[in-house]
Amino acid sequence: GQNIDQPTEMTATEGAIVQINCTYQTSGFNGLFWYQQHAGEAPTFLSYNVLDGLEEKGRFSSFLSRSKGYSYLLLKELQMKDSASYLCAVKDSNYQLIWGAGTKLIIKP
């Protein structure tokens, strides 16, 4: 079967750095996406990785290792507004998007 694993919940301190991991087992791979979703709102696109390595976008970076079936989202200089759920999604060989259950990130002052 196809599976995306990410931690259910994480807690971090304002101003700190947090890394949210995502591991996947899918039939084929055509890219990995990270989305941010605030409570009661729709997801917003954060990043896309299709090649191995690190993609940096301001305070957010995303890393991919296809051989390990692994990605992480790194958030630096955490702000209270970063409290949200972070969804990892993988596009499989049929170009279907397989979603993880999301990681709820709680930021404390």
Next chain:
Amino acid sequence: GAVVSQHPSRVICKSGTSVKIECRSLDFQATTMFWYRQFPKKSLMLMATSNEGSKATYEQGVEKDKFLINHASLTLSTLTVTSAHPEDSSFYICSATTLAGGGDTQYFGPGTRLTVL
């Protein structure tokens, strides 16, 4: 760019009525739109994939006659929940794809919260 709107944002209806939700891509043409539902504290569940000018492809377990999807143009798709019941209460979200930005990224509408009394 890549803005998707959804209307209404919130709807409350009586059991047995039908509700139509619109999804529009405002600044791009979307050949494919997706409809999701999401229960509280759960991940997104894909209901159907909608291609302009053709019938929607429904995921297993999603009733076609219950959730009618019409993709009338490259910028508009509608989801109609027919004869809604309380168990249909959920957060419905649409998304649309554009090749801009690479990777066939899905951009999401703001969602519609449906409450069936």
